[in-house]
Amino acid sequence: MNAALDPTDFRDAMARFASGVTVVTTRDSGGKAVGFTASAFSSLSLDPPLLLVCLQKDADCYAAFMEAEQFGVSILAQGQSPIALRFATKAIDKWDGTPSAPGSATGIPLIDGAAACLECRVHSRADGGDHTILIGEVLTADTNGREPLLHFNRAFGRFVEDGGS
Numbered sequence: 001m002n003a004a005l006d007p008t009d010f011r012d013a014m015a016r017f018a019s020g021v022t023v024v025t026t027r028d029s030g031g032k033a034v035g036f037t038a039s040a041f042s043s044l045s046l047d048p049p050l051l052l053v054c055l056q057k058d059a060d061c062y063a064a065f066m067e068a069e070q071f072g073v074s075i076l077a078q079g080q081s082p083i084a085l086r087f088a089t090k091a092i093d094k095w096d097g098t099p100s101a102p103g104s105a106t107g108i109p110l111i112d113g114a115a116a117c118l119e120c121r122v123h124s125r126a127d128g129g130d131h132t133i134l135i136g137e138v139l140t141a142d143t144n145g146r147e148p149l150l151h152f153n154r155a156f157g158r159f160v161e162d163g164g165s
């Protein structure tokens with residue numbers, strides 16, 4: 001850690017960055033569905049179509065994502081904060097009570113009612129300190145017109161258009 005940087009200052013500054021909220025899913029080598037809530041998610045490239053998500057190395061699902069050849073991203077909709085919290089909670093059955101359906105290209109479960117769902121083939125992985133950056137080549141991308149769930153200042157909320165004043 002940079003001695004000049006207080007980690008709390010870093011965290012507090014990053015908490016001022018509003019983002020969407022995703023649930024990233026895959027299957028482990030035994031076929032069991034796993035997933036985690038992620039806000040460190042971004043579009044990366046249009047041609048080829050790439051996206052990225054950052055996964056902490058101490059996540060229970062880490063090994064599954066290191067072995068997986070495919071993964072899914074569900075961009076959560078307004079009202080889905082309970083699902084965001086569920087997929088951020090360790091050592092529970094995250095799928096219990098979470099409606100999902102297999103993606104058409106990969107069969108990986110995607111969250112029902114999400115604002116958008118994408119399926120990816122793993123393009124590459126890059127080291128990112130205590131995280132690994134998963135880069136996915138997008139195979140399918142579907143939207144349903146729902147408003148997104150947002151995350152800002154450690155709370156969930158919704159989008160309000162800026163009137164400019």
Ligand SMILES: Cc1cc2nc3c(=O)[nH]c(=O)nc-3n(C[C@H](O)[C@H](O)[C@H](O)COP(=O)(O)O)c2cc1C
Nearest residue numbers: 036037038039040054055056059060061088089090
């Ligand atoms: C709003 C929110 C955003 C999060 N974003 C990320 C993220 O981008 N990357 C990550 O690795 N963990 C993130 N987490 C934490 C993981 O979802 C959580 O540690 C999860 O339980 C890890 O998976 P595991 O249960 O398999 O260990 C986030 C949690 C919340 C509540």
